[in-house]
Amino acid sequence: MQKQIRKAVIPVAGMGTRFLPATKALPKEMLTVVDKPVIQYIVEELVASGIEQIILVTGYYKRAIEDHFDRSFELEYRLKEKGKEEALSEIRRLSSLAKFIFVRQPEPLGPGHAVLMAKEVVNHEPFIVVFGDEIVDADPTRTAQMLSIYREYGKSVLSVRQVERQEISKYGVVAGKQISPDLMRVERLVEKPTPEEAPSDYAIFAHYILDPKIFDILEATAAGAGGEIQITDALNTLAKEDELYAYAFSGELYDTGTKLGFLKATVAYALKNNDEEVGTAFREYLKKLDL
Numbered sequence: 001m002q003k004q005i006r007k008a009v010i011p012v013a014g015m016g017t018r019f020l021p022a023t024k025a026l027p028k029e030m031l032t033v034v035d036k037p038v039i040q041y042i043v044e045e046l047v048a049s050g051i052e053q054i055i056l057v058t059g060y061y062k063r064a065i066e067d068h069f070d071r072s073f074e075l076e077y078r079l080k081e082k083g084k085e086e087a088l089s090e091i092r093r094l095s096s097l098a099k100f101i102f103v104r105q106p107e108p109l110g111p112g113h114a115v116l117m118a119k120e121v122v123n124h125e126p127f128i129v130v131f132g133d134e135i136v137d138a139d140p141t142r143t144a145q146m147l148s149i150y151r152e153y154g155k156s157v158l159s160v161r162q163v164e165r166q167e168i169s170k171y172g173v174v175a176g177k178q179i180s181p182d183l184m185r186v187e188r189l190v191e192k193p194t195p196e197e198a199p200s201d202y203a204i205f206a207h208y209i210l211d212p213k214i215f216d217i218l219e220a221t222a223a224g225a226g227g228e229i230q231i232t233d234a235l236n237t238l239a240k241e242d243e244l245y246a247y248a249f250s251g252e253l254y255d256t257g258t259k260l261g262f263l264k265a266t267v268a269y270a271l272k273n274n275d276e277e278v279g280t281a282f283r284e285y286l287k288k289l290d291l
């Protein structure tokens with residue numbers, strides 16, 4: 001019988017070098033889009049889809065992420081004293097969103113290595129991996145879309161998007177049999193192909209539903225790799241050993257780990273906001289700009 005997905009692993013131990021100097025002392029996952037850190041959008045999306053355990057793979061200087069999801073008795077006490085009930089309930093809600101587990105990645109050896117750090121906590125269950133710096137504006141959410149494919153096939157699923165040919169060499173690309181316009185049975189993956197070599201236009205984005213056998217594969221990959229452990233290599237092995245699907249999710253994706261992606265997310269989420277000050281006044285402000 002198909003197992004229910006209860007756990008999500010979010011690697012947040014990267015150095016964020018594309019967003020320096022902002023990310024020198026501040027984790028990029030804590031950068032704020034309108035009024036919430038990026039990581040909170042990601043966690044809330046997972047929780048809304050029934051994920052109970054959030055495993056954050058953190059590293060050096062990422063303490064702020066742990067504190068954000070922890071209780072803060074002093075802050076709660078002060079808010080209560082000042083009668084700020086709304087802020088108080090929001091702060092309490094945050095720490096009880098899910099069961100948070102933090103594991104450390106001692107060295108930033110890549111997202112594949114970070115996922116491997118969660119092996120003992122995930123145990124032998126299928127699980128979700130999402131990166132801590134990508135947010136997707138979609139209805140239903142990307143997590144809900146991915147879970148519905150998992151419920152249908154009961155096997156590992158990768159999220160993919162069609163990208164322009166000239167952009168393709170930035171990504172891991174899937175190749176395989178098209179099952180429907182949005183779904184492919186993956187036979188192999190190619191990391192950063194040239195536009196001529198690319199076997200398809202579908203690039204992998206970091207929302208994966210994975211069978212726990214990925215851990216043994218990552219371990220074997222780790223043994224051979226000198227530097228970073230690429231998750232694409234491990235997924236390639238998974239595609240050979242088991243059924244692996246790629247789903248072209250719908251929605252707008254923002255890579256907030258880059259300056260441009262972060263700015264786009266800020267504008268998009270501010271315009272979505274119903275709050276008078278942010279939504280309405282910001283829209284008016286943008287309209288007046290002489291671009």
Ligand code: UTP
Nearest residue numbers: 011012013014015016017018108109110114132
């Ligand atoms: P990125 O490759 O986008 O993160 O990894 P990075 O290495 O921090 O970014 P740049 O290229 O230096 O700017 C995607 C996710 O994986 C995590 C990151 O924190 C991010 O959420 N990650 C990355 C790890 O947990 N460990 C790593 O060794 C690398």
